[in-house]
Amino acid sequence: MTSSAKPNVLVVDDNADLLDNVCEILETVEDLEIRPALALNRHEAIEVCRSASTALDLALVDLRLPDSDGLRLSSEIQELCPFAAVVLITGDASLESAIAALEQRAFAYVTKPFRAPELLRTARSAIAKARAERESELLKQSLEASERRHREVVDAVPAFVLALDAEGRIALWNQELERVTGYERSEMLGRPGREWVGEGGEARLPLKDGGHRLARWQSTQLVGPEGTPVTYALGLDVTEERDMLRRTLQTERLAAVGTLAAGLAHEVRNPLNSALLQLQVLRRRVEKGQREPASLLPVVEVVGGEIRRLDRLVSDFLAFARPRPLELRPVLPNEFMQAMADLVRPEAEERGIAVELRLDRNVGPLDGDPEGLRQVILNLVRNAIEAMGTSGTLLLATEPADAEGNLALVVQDDGPGFQESAPVFDAFYTSKEGGTGLGLAIVHRLVTEHGGSVAVETRPGRTRFTLRLPQRAADRPPR
Structure with missing residues (x-):
């Protein structure tokens, strides 16, 4: 059995002695601990079904009832208790009755008078089937709820979430991708998607209006539900970040140029001032008639040294500010x-x-x-x-x-x-x-x-x- 809970069983027959007989047979199975509910007619059976709802595992229904026929009641029970297995009890084991039972989606039918082992085998199989279907449906609902929560979380994340199947086709496209790119999920699922994430790292993200954004991707590969590899990629829009970085670098570059220019101006001014002062000394000596080499050459040497210093300064500055490409x-x-x-x-x-x-x-x-x-x-x-x-x-x-x-x-x-x-x-x-x-x-x-x-x-x-x-x-x- 797939569950440890006691089975819920309904027996419907207008013969009270038969009901007692069936009840005794079912209660002999100790491992199931069946305590069946009994109904003499359709009305009582419907009341039991309404109270049991999805918990009913098995309904044993006589084909002939005073207020209904078993086939009709079988259909009503399955509508009220969708996981219940219905076994029809009939005294007419004809081909027509078997076909009618199958048409009503009955699990099986047993003939009167029935033997206890046959009834118990049928009851066990029917209960096992009902519980398997119920648990399968509950698991399906749980998985659907989990997938729904997963989609809600994925869509709520302020980041790009994309999945690719083993062939590289898009299997997941979240709302953030829809919002930013303009491409709807319905038009993207199944399309080739490897170019969207590139080789990892940063990649251009095409937009439906012809523009693009810059996304930074991280991806990982997992095994999907069918055993095939699925690539999940998480992306962040770094367009503004890159623009800000570019503007920052430009600002820093301009600041560096300003610093270099200020430094160069300061360094140039010193030898220029020195050379200018020496030229003024030279002029005064010439005006005084001091034209002999011993008086003029020291001044000329100082001026020449300052000019050479300026030349070296300009050469070093050019080497620093305008470097040539390396030739490795x-x-x-x-x-x-x-x-x-x-x-x-x-x-x-x-x-x-x-x-x-x-x-x-x-x-x-x-x-x-x-x-x-x-x-x-x-x-x-x-x-x-x-x-x-x-x-x-x-x-x-x-x-x-x-x-x-x-x-x-x-x-x-x-x-x-x-x-x-x-x-x-x-x-x-x-x-x-x-x-x-x-x-x-x-x-x-x-x-x-x-x-x-x-x-x-x-x-x-x-x-x-x-x-x-x-x-x-x-x-x-x-x-």
């Missing part, structure tokens, strides 16, 4: 750092600075722009040489790739260092006389464009710049 090619870090050491050694040794080289033979190649990397190392080396003055050691080194696949290029000096909190990578920040403040900003930008990072450690007596650059993919160690 395989670079061997050890050979590159060896070449850089050979390049800067004469200038360093002229100042009394030793150049030390530490190259790790386990360092693999990287994809880099040789000219850009050269500018990075030269900027760091020249800063180091200027910081050390007339003595010290300049270290150029390579280190093997870390767990993330990033190798290291190192430039280290034993100069005085600087405050660790100093914004050394900001444009126009400088701590040295005559500096443009763009050298380290250019270093930071070029390393970032290579997909790397730059870190600085400083204390009195040592400053160390470590450039982390991605090793070539084919040469990265396995994780």
